Amino acid sequence: IRSRFAGGxxxxxxxxxxxxxxxxxxxxxxxxxxxxxxxxxxPAALRPFLGGRETLTPVRSTQ
Structure with a gap:
């Protein structure tokens, strides 16, 4: 989303x-x-926002 301001x-x-x-x-x-x-x-589009991570791995509880 873009908005108009004085400078553009x-x-x-x-x-x-x-x-x-x-x-x-x-x-x-x-x-x-x-x-x-x-x-x-x-997804490739989200990787820059997650530090370049390619996968998210679930944390398994030991209880």
């Missing part, structure tokens, strides 16, 4: 994912990118 246009921040249903977005990523071992393959 600039991206604006949204608070709490205002323009998308965050819960549904997270569920969609999990449904479409989960691997057989329970880990999740991070």
């Amino acid at each position: 246009t600039a991206p604006v921040a949204t608070l709490n994912g205002t323009l998308c249903a965050m819960t549904r977005t997270i569920i969609m990523i999990l449904e479409n990118h989960q691997l057989a071992d329970g880990s999740v393959r991070v």
Whole structure:
């Protein structure tokens, strides 16, 4: 989302994912990118925001 300012246009921040249903977005990523071992393959577009990580691995409880 971009907004017009005196110096031109600039991206604006949204608070709490205002323009998308965050819960549904997270569920969609999990449904479409989960691997057989329970880990999740991070979509390429999101990797820069997760430090370049390619997969997210679940933490298993020892209890």
